[in-house]
Amino acid sequence: MVKLIEIMLDEGLITKEAISTLVKSRPPKKISFANLVAENMIDLHTVEIFLAKKIRQGVITLEHLEKIEGIDITPILEEIAKQLHVEYIDLDSIEIDMKLFSQVPYKQLLKYNVIPVEESDLNVLVVFDDPLDMAAHDAVQRLFPKKPIKIAISKPSQIRKHLHRLEINESIKSLIMEIRQDLSKEGSTDEEDSENPAVLKLIDIILKSAIFIGASDIHVEATEKSCIVRERVDGMLRQSFTFDKDIFSPLSSRMKLLSNLDIAERRKPQDGRFSATISKKEF
Structure with missing residues (x-):
């Protein structure tokens, strides 16, 4: 942070008088981008352009950018994406293709802080926390040898959050494989599929997760690409x-x-209930 302020001083974007005014104010104000903008000593757009430029030059990373207090980094990321001719993606607003994610080793994704988002006829869209890391580009491209990767950027905190969530999915892969093996059996019915012990274990994990964080309700949704639990x-x-x-x-x-509902009815809404013992407590 101090280094960036010094660079702005050297480049004439702010003055020593402005810094002195912040320090001498009563009470003294912290020398920060937020205070410089709030005191009209520099405009927000200039700050955004400056930070985008320093990221492109490799002076700071997206990780450093998130640590700057009082600045909305979304416009800066959009500016960086524009300058680098890549796409900015809000990971919280899109659906990740789980089939694509499952094709590559999770450890590799964690190592490079990347998430493959979707695959088209032309390429594989991959979100990076460092769009300038050429070694990471080459390593991820080797994970998808049949198609070129298309680079995108996102907030590093979002990438970490989604990788953590996907790590939980990774830990229950064996259960998913058991369920899928039963699904592949010819002539199996919905009722027979649901009797798979792995399904019960999966429900138990979902319930434990919700109870642990104090959730009021759970939503299990079928989307175009995935089955999502919220x-x-x-x-x-x-x-x-x-x-x-x-x-x-x-x-x-x-x-x-479990809820004594009609499993054959898929159009009309139904009401039901069931109980479960989680961590020796009845819910």
Whole structure:
């Protein structure tokens, strides 16, 4: 932070008088971008352009950018993406293709802080926390040898959050494989699929996760690409698990059976309830 302020002084973007005014104010104000903007000593757009430029020059990283207090970094990321001719993606507003994610080793994604988002006929869209890391580009490209990767950027904190969530999915891969093996059996019915012990274990994990964070309700949703589990905490829905879409049917069927609902009815809404013992407590 201090280094960046010194660079702005050297480049004439702010003056020593402005810094002195902040220090001599009563009470003294912290020398920060937020205070410089708030005191009209520099305009916000100039700060955004400056920070985008320093990231492009490799002086700071997106990780450093998130540590700057009082600045909304979204416009800066959009400016960086524009300058680098890449795409900026808000990971909280899109759906990650879980089939694509499952094709590559999780450790490699964690090592380079990247997330493959979607695959088109032409390329594979991959979000990086460092768009200038050529070694990471080459390593990720080797993970997708059949198509070129298309680079995008996102907030590093979002990448970490989604990698952590996907790590939970990684830890229950064996359960998913068991469920999928039963799904592949010829002539299996929804009821038979839902009787798979792995489905019960998966429901148990979902319930434990929701109870641990104090969720008020759980939503299991089938989307175009995935089966998504969301938990409501303090009135806000947050995504907790993402599975391949084929997991939705046995998961929902088993929950219907537990709740004494008609598993064949898929159009009309139904009401039901069931109890479960989690960590020796009845819910």
